[in-house]
Amino acid sequence: MRALNLTLLTDLYELTMMQGYFKNPTDQVVVFDAFYRKNPCDGGYAIAAGLDQIIEYVRHLHFAPDDIDYLRSLNIFDADFLEYLRGFHFTGDIYAVPEGTVVFPREPLLKVIAPVMEAQLVETTILNLLNHQSLIATKASRVVYAAKGDGIMEFGLRRAQGPDAGLYGARAAMIGGCIGTSNVLTGQMFQVPVKGTHAHSWIMSFPDEYTAFKTYAELYPNACILLVDTYDVLNSGVPNAIRVFQEMKAAGHEMKGYGIRIDSGDLAYLSKQAYKMLDEAGFGDAIISASSDLDEYLIESLKSQGAKINSWGVGTNLITCQDNPAFGGVYKLAAIKNAEDEDFVPKIKLSENVEKVTNPGNKTIYRIYDKKTGKIRADLICLANETFDPKEDMIIFDPMATWKKTKIAGGSYTLRELLVPVFQKGECVYTSPSVMEIRDICQKELNTLWDETRRFANPQEVYVDLSDKLFKIKSDLLEQMGQASIQ
Numbered sequence: 001m002r003a004l005n006l007t008l009l010t011d012l013y014e015l016t017m018m019q020g021y022f023k024n025p026t027d028q029v030v031v032f033d034a035f036y037r038k039n040p041c042d043g044g045y046a047i048a049a050g051l052d053q054i055i056e057y058v059r060h061l062h063f064a065p066d067d068i069d070y071l072r073s074l075n076i077f078d079a080d081f082l083e084y085l086r087g088f089h090f091t092g093d094i095y096a097v098p099e100g101t102v103v104f105p106r107e108p109l110l111k112v113i114a115p116v117m118e119a120q121l122v123e124t125t126i127l128n129l130l131n132h133q134s135l136i137a138t139k140a141s142r143v144v145y146a147a148k149g150d151g152i153m154e155f156g157l158r159r160a161q162g163p164d165a166g167l168y169g170a171r172a173a174m175i176g177g178c179i180g181t182s183n184v185l186t187g188q189m190f191q192v193p194v195k196g197t198h199a200h201s202w203i204m205s206f207p208d209e210y211t212a213f214k215t216y217a218e219l220y221p222n223a224c225i226l227l228v229d230t231y232d233v234l235n236s237g238v239p240n241a242i243r244v245f246q247e248m249k250a251a252g253h254e255m256k257g258y259g260i261r262i263d264s265g266d267l268a269y270l271s272k273q274a275y276k277m278l279d280e281a282g283f284g285d286a287i288i289s290a291s292s293d294l295d296e297y298l299i300e301s302l303k304s305q306g307a308k309i310n311s312w313g314v315g316t317n318l319i320t321c322q323d324n325p326a327f328g329g330v331y332k333l334a335a336i337k338n339a340e341d342e343d344f345v346p347k348i349k350l351s352e353n354v355e356k357v358t359n360p361g362n363k364t365i366y367r368i369y370d371k372k373t374g375k376i377r378a379d380l381i382c383l384a385n386e387t388f389d390p391k392e393d394m395i396i397f398d399p400m401a402t403w404k405k406t407k408i409a410g411g412s413y414t415l416r417e418l419l420v421p422v423f424q425k426g427e428c429v430y431t432s433p434s435v436m437e438i439r440d441i442c443q444k445e446l447n448t449l450w451d452e453t454r455r456f457a458n459p460q461e462v463y464v465d466l467s468d469k470l471f472k473i474k475s476d477l478l479e480q481m482g483q484a485s486i487q
Contacts (some may be wrong), residue, residue, distance in 0.1 A: 002228065004060070004127055005060065005064055005067070006057050006060075006061075007061055007062060007063055007064070007067060008067055008070070008124060009124070009125050009128070010039050010121065010123075010124040011123075011124045012295065013312060014120055014121050014123060014124055015077070015121070015314065016076065017120050018081075018117045018120060018121055019077055019078070019081045020080050021117045021120070021381035022080075022084060022117065022309075023078075023081070023281045026116060027115075027338060027339040028115070028116045028336050028337065028338055029092075029113065029114065029115055029116070029336070029337045029338075029339075030112075030113070030114065030116045030119050030333060030335065030336050030337075031111060031112070031113050031333070031334045031335040031336075031344060031361075031362045032111070032112045032119050032121075032123065032246055032331055032332065032333055032334065032363055032365075033108040033110075033331070033332055033334045033358075033363070034108065034109050034110040034111070034112075034126055034127060034130055034329055034330070034331045035105070035106055035107060035108050035329065035330065036105055036106075036109070036131075036327060036328050036329040036330065036331075037106065037108055037330070037355055037356070038105055038328060038355075039104070039105060039138075039143060040135055040138050040139065040321065040324045040328075041138070041139065041323060041324045041456075042319070042324075042459075043138065043142060043456070043459055044449070044452075044453035044454060044460060044461065044462065045102050045103065045104060045138070045449060045453060045454075045459075045462065045464045046100055046102075046103050046104070046134055046135075046138045046327075046461030047100065047101070047102060047103070047137040047138045047141050047175065047176055047442060047445075048096075048097045048098070048100065048101045048102075048103045048109050048130075048136045048137075048459070049130075049133035049136070049137035049175050049176075050099070050129040050130045050133035050134060050168075050172070050173045051096050051097075051098065051099045051110075051130075051422070051432065052099065052133065052432040053129045053133070053168065054094075054096070054110070054125075054126055054129050054130065055422060055423075055428055055430065055432065056405070057122075057125050057126075057129065058090050058094065058122060058423060058428075059090060059091065059428055061090050061121075061122070062087055062088060062089055062380060063085040063086060063090070067081050067085075068085060068086060068284075071085070074195075076131070077251075077486065089416075089426065090114065090118050090122070090423070090426050091114065091118060091425060091426040092112060092113055092114020092118050092119060092423065092426065093112070093113040093114065093421070093423055093425065094110065094111070094112050094113075094114075094122075094421075094422040094423040095108075095110070095111040095364075095419040095420060095421055095422060096109065096110040096111070096419065096420065096422045096430075097109050097110070097365075097418045097419060097420075098420060098431075098436075098438075098441070099175060099432070099438045099441075099442075100137075100175055100438040100439070100441035100442035100445055101418065101441075101442075102109065102376070102419075102445040102446060102448065102449060103134075103466065104379055104462050104464045105127070106359065106381070106464050107365050107379055107381055107418075107420065107464050108363060108365065108381075108425075109130060109134070109329070110126060110130060111362075111363070112126075113362070116336075116419070126137055126331065127329050127330070127331055128330055129168075131326070131327035131328070131329040132165065132168065132169070132172070132327070133168055133169070133171065133172040133175075133285045134172070134329070135172075135321050135324070135325075135326070135327040136168075136169045136176070136318070136319065136321060137172040137173070137175045137176040138171055138174040138176065138321075138327075138443070139173075139176065139296075139317075139318055139321040139324075139424050140152070140154065140172065140175070140176025140177055140178055140184075140318060141176040141177050141442065141446060141454070142296040142312050143178075143299065143312075143318055144174075144176060144177035144178065144297065144298035145177075145296070145446075145454055146297075146299040146300040146303070146456075147299055147303075147312055148303060150309070150310050150311060150312055151179040151180075151310075151311050151312070151315055152177065152178045152179060152312050152313075153178060153179060153180050153181065153182065153195050153311070153312070153313045153314070154169075154173040154174070154178045154180070154181040154182065154314060154318055154322065155181065155182035155183075155196070155291075155313050155314070155315050156170075156173075156180060156314070156315035156316055156318055156319025157170065157183045157317055157319070157350055158315075159315055159320060159393075160314040160319045160320065161320065165319070165320075166183060166186075166319065167183065167185055167186055167189070169319045169436055170183040170186040170192075170319070171186055171189075171192070173318060173319070173441055174186075174190070174192045174435050174436070174439055175435060175438050175442050176439075176442065177213075177439065177443060177446075178314075178441065179193065179195075180193035180195035181192060181193070181194060181195070182194065182195065187422060188361050190434075191434060191435065191436070192435050192436060195262055197225040197226075197227060197289075198216055198226075198227060199227070200227060200229075200230045200263075202216065202227075203227065203230040203231075204230065209230060209231060209236055209240045209421050210240045210243060210244070211236065213240050213241060213244045214244050214247070216243050217247075217248055221248060221253045222253075222254070222256055222257050223257045223258075224244075224248070224257065224258040224259075225257075225258065225259050225260065225261050225289055226240075226241045226244065226259075226260050226261070226424070227260075227261045227263060227288060228240075228241055228260045228261065228262060228274070229262050229263050229264050229270075231263060233265060233270050233274065234270065234273055234274065234277070236289050236356060237260070238260065238273075238274045238277050238278070239277070241260050242278065242281045242283065243279065243321075245258060245283050245286070246281070255283075257287070258283075258286055258287065259286040259287025259288055259289060259311070260274060260278075260286065260287070260288055260289065261289040261290070261291065261313070262274070262288070262289070262290050262291075262292075262309075263290075263291045263292050263448075264292050265292075267290045267292065267302055267307060267309065268302050268305040268306070268307040270357055271288050271290065271302075271307045271308040271309045272306065272307065272308050274288060274308070275288060275308035283362075287310060287311050287406075288308055288309050288310055288311070289309070289310075289311035289313060289346075290302075290307075290309045290311075290312055290313070291312075291313035291314075293316060294312055294313070294314045294315075294317065294457060295314070295315060295317035295318070295322070295323070297456065299312060299314075300456065310426060332349055332358045333347050333349070334346065334347060334358065334359070334360055334361055334362065334363065335347055335361050336362065336364045338446045342361045344361065346360030346361040346362075346473050346474075346477060347360055348360040348474065348477045348478070348481070349483055350478075354400065355400075357478070359381060359466065359470065359474060360470075360473055360474055360477055361383055361384075361470060361473055362383065362384045363381055363382065363383060363384060363470065364381075364382060364383075364384045364386075364417055364418070364419050365379055365380065365381055365417065365418040365419055366379070366380045366382065366388065366415045366416065366417055366418070367379050367380075367383075367415070367417075367418055368380060368396070368408065368413050368414075368415060369413060369414045369415075369416065369448065370396070370412065370413060371412055371413055371414055372412070373412070374447075374448055375448055375449070376448050376449060376453075376462055377404070377408060377413060377448050378396050378408075378462065378463040378464070378465055379418075379462065379463070379464045379465070380396060380464075380465050380466070380467060381464060381465070381466050381467070381470060381484075382410050382466070382467035382469065382470050383467065383469055383470055383473075386467055386469060386470075388415060389410075389412070390410065390413055390414055390415050391410045391411055392410045393407060393408065393409055393410045394407070394408045394410070394413070395407050395408075396408065396417040396463065396465040397461055397465055398465065399465060399466045399471055399474075406463075420444075449462075
């Protein structure tokens with residue numbers, strides 16, 4: 001899949017617009033922002049992911065002979081445009097928020113500055129890659145948070161919406177904090193831990209449960225997690241597991257990485273009873289793993305019930321983000337510059353829905369941290385050439401409700417610019433960390449959130465404000481558009 005040329009992984013209208021620009025030549029360089037409007041799962045944040053695949057896509061962007069032949073067969077593209085496509089490659093700039101970064105609505109996760117045809121073509125694939133992986137990384141971070149330090153294993157491949165979703169969804173889940181995945185190809189491609197036990201069919205293929213457990217333990221004495229719910233958890237599965245553990249101990253095995261897995265039934269009750277039985281037999285340190293359609297809400301509930309589960313396998317609800325199956329990222333034109341212009345001309349999209357009105361101009365984002373706690377105070381979207389002195393007082397305000405203002409005293413905060421250069425004049429200037437390094441980055445990022453923002457019910461919103469200069473540009477454009485509409 002990584003070797004595929006993804007140039008035609010786009011919506012047809014990107015190509016028809018490209019031909020329109022080709023037939024009506026323009027030297028315009030444009031700014032497009034990729035952002036989202038609402039946090040997934042009614043949460044307080046999202047996790048940026050997918051940049052490494054975007055880099056790979058843009059780096060290899062070209063129209064192969066087969067692509068040209070196919071486009072010609074559609075009978076909607078002229079020969080001169082198709083000839084132009086033969087030499088096409090990306091020559092612009094891309095800035096992005098690094099993977100694993102905590103992000104919030106309305107701020108650009110990625111910015112493209114390029115000739116209009118180039119910037120238009122990359123829209124669909126950028127959104128496809130950014131939306132999916134950011135969604136799954138966000139969901140995974142929520143599941144991990146609910147587990148309060150217990151390990152979360154991703155094993156949703158068989159329920160994912162196709163190979164790509166399973167492969168890159170598992171990658172994103174690792175970024176979000178999972179300790180491993182069942183997906184072997186993800187493990188190979190991205191050098192992340194792969195984990196797994198056995199299925200009910202293993203038990204059922206033997207004459208009895210004990211023999212199945214014993215055989216498995218002989219094969220994998222240092223990773224012996226036995227599935228105990230094939231027949232009867234408390235009357236058969238756990239007793240047979242204990243018998244095998246006793247034999248392993250008597251044989252001198254170190255007894256590490258061993259335990260049981262429960263995949264059905266009342267997980268709170270069964271885990272507590274199973275722990276009691278294991279503890280009385282001298283195996284109180286055994287892993288008790290659970291699966292069975294888990295998500296962050298069920299894990300949180302089980303933890304509150306005192307379930308004796310310390311390892312969780314999460315599949316369907318994680319890999320599909322079942323309660324919120326789309327991230328909702330968009331890609332909007334923000335500014336235009338002709339060849340003779342020094343500065344970009346801001347552009348704005350209006351809408352009857354206030355939240356769909358875009359922020360104009362060539363922008364960047366500064367994150368404001370409380371110096372004492374290291375926690376996020378707010379994000380500030382501003383013009384790309386604006387700078388701020390953290391020694392000075394800063395007044396921030398909610399651009400949707402301008403009367404909500406906060407003064408942050410000079411010296412009490414630090415600033416960090418979030419958007420970093422990824423492509424410059426068509427050349428990649430950014431090296432992606434490994435997935436496990438991004439996972440560590442993500443955990444540090446999540447620690448900058450207040451607990452009130454991470455809670456699942458009615459999380460506290462992190463404010464995303466506009467600088468005074470940007471707010472004035474937006475207000476002036478809205479006023480101009482409003483006046484034009486009544487004339």
